[in-house]
Amino acid sequence: xxxxxxxxxxxxxxxxxxxxxxxxxxxxAGQGIPLVCxxxxxxxxxxxxxxxxxxxxxxxxxxxxxxxxxxxxxxPPANWDGSEYQLTTKRYTQTIRAFCAALxxxxxxxxxxxxxxxxxxxxxxxxxxEFRALIGLEAADFQAPxxxxxxxxxxxxxxxxxxxxxxxxxxxxxxxPEARMETLWAxxxxxxxxxxxDLYFYRVDGDLRGRTAAIDTTTCPLYLLTGEYDFSCxxxxxxxxxxxxTGAEVTVMEALGHFPMSENPAQFRRYIAPVLETIKQKHSx
Amino acid sequence: xxxxxxxxxxxxxxxxxxxxxxxxxxxGRFLDVDCLLGSTEQGWHVAIRAGxxxxxxxxxxxxxxxxxxxxxxxxxxxxxWQPMPKAGWHDLLSLTKRGAATLEGDIKPxxxxxxxxxxxxxxxxxxxxxx
Numbered sequence: 001x002x003x004x005x006x007x008x009x010x011x012x013x014x015x016x017x018x019x020x021x022x023x024x025x026x027x028x029a030g031q032g033i034p035l036v037c038x039x040x041x042x043x044x045x046x047x048x049x050x051x052x053x054x055x056x057x058x059x060x061x062x063x064x065x066x067x068x069x070x071x072x073x074x075x076p077p078a079n080w081d082g083s084e085y086q087l088t089t090k091r092y093t094q095t096i097r098a099f100c101a102a103l104x105x106x107x108x109x110x111x112x113x114x115x116x117x118x119x120x121x122x123x124x125x126x127x128x129x130e131f132r133a134l135i136g137l138e139a140a141d142f143q144a145p146x147x148x149x150x151x152x153x154x155x156x157x158x159x160x161x162x163x164x165x166x167x168x169x170x171x172x173x174x175x176x177p178e179a180r181m182e183t184l185w186a187x188x189x190x191x192x193x194x195x196x197x198d199l200y201f202y203r204v205d206g207d208l209r210g211r212t213a214a215i216d217t218t219t220c221p222l223y224l225l226t227g228e229y230d231f232s233c234x235x236x237x238x239x240x241x242x243x244x245x246t247g248a249e250v251t252v253m254e255a256l257g258h259f260p261m262s263e264n265p266a267q268f269r270r271y272i273a274p275v276l277e278t279i280k281q282k283h284s285x
Numbered sequence: 286x287x288x289x290x291x292x293x294x295x296x297x298x299x300x301x302x303x304x305x306x307x308x309x310x311x312x313g314r315f316l317d318v319d320c321l322l323g324s325t326e327q328g329w330h331v332a333i334r335a336g337x338x339x340x341x342x343x344x345x346x347x348x349x350x351x352x353x354x355x356x357x358x359x360x361x362x363x364x365x366w367q368p369m370p371k372a373g374w375h376d377l378l379s380l381t382k383r384g385a386a387t388l389e390g391d392i393k394p395x396x397x398x399x400x401x402x403x404x405x406x407x408x409x410x411x412x413x414x415x416x
């Protein structure tokens with residue numbers, strides 16, 4: 001029997017980020033409007049595999065999902081000395097812009113989830129003219145902490161187990177069991193301290209309160225979609241954030257949690273398809 | 286009848302429900318802890334050894350110590366145990382975030398075996414909900 005081979009291809013790009021070369025792994029499928037997808041903290045680009053395999057979307061979009069350095073198949077840079085990984089707002093922004101420039105993408109759409117949703121807001125604040133549209137999933141300018149991140153990286157507690165267990169409640173109960181387990185598996189596989197390092201951006205360095213009013217959605221449309229079961233970045237957090245951004249479009253997604261694209265791809269599709277269709281129509285008009 | 290009575294009746298089922306779940310016992314095989322679980326109206330001293338509940342008595346027992354305590358309001362447990370809980374009432378930590386539950390004491394055993402406790406305390410959900 002001939003194997004079913006999925007359409008996405010994976011490659012490595014050598015990307016200069018702030019003077020250091022990083023070997024970035026990315027997967028892509030389709031052609032058309034470039035759509036760069038950002039994974040959640042502590043995970044990797046496998047979260048986007050259903051989108052990458054969607055024939056309807058890839059007819060009009062070149063969908064690209066990359067692993068942040070230290071995540072998935074993007075190793076730490078060669079000059080890493082083993083010191084603690086820590087993601088900052090500046091570094092995250094540099095990484096996305098450097099990756100898009102390295103692939104010579106023409107005004108891409110960027111869609112990010114969780115920390116990816118937060119950084120999308122920062123892209124909208126500081127670099128809107130570089131993007132065709134921005135989509136923030138589980139995005140807010142700030143949200144109240146609900147656990148001590150010190151638990152995520154200590155030698156006497158299994159990092160993968162506690163990382164996965166902490167976020168397991170962010171998956172909506174309606175999500176298919178196999179998609180739930182696959183979503184959590186990535187958390188079990190993350191490198192030591194990487195999830196915690198990502199949350200430095202989320203909890204400490206990336207508080208965007210007071211800055212989002214500067215977003216100009218006439219320069220770059222902004223779409224914010226949040227799952228009703230996400231109690232980390234709750235719908236209220238997203239609605240509050242959007243209320244201060246003229247023109248931002250908000251959708252609360254039923255039966256979804258913090259990982260919509262991987263925890264329940266079919267349900268997510270119902271919400272993201274109209275957004276991608278709108279962007280496509282604006283592009284062609 | 287106190288609000289906590291149906292909740293307590295459901296808690297009393299926990300040892301039997303756990304005994305039916307070999308995989309959960311296996312996951313907790315390195316867990317030995319004395320903890321306080323239950324509602325804000327009625328707690329239980331729960332002894333866990335090698336992932337099994339070996340003792341469970343209503344609190345308070347005078348001068349009995351516990352390592353950590355997780356207690357939620359009766360309303361929170363009732364919502365948590367619904368077959369399809371509403372958003373915000375579906376996870377132990379969503380309950381603590383919203384102030385409907387407290388987690389106190391030395392929580393290291395709880396965090397080390399976090400998914401075990403989440404699954405243990407959700408067992409009534411799959412067993413028909415609250416008694």
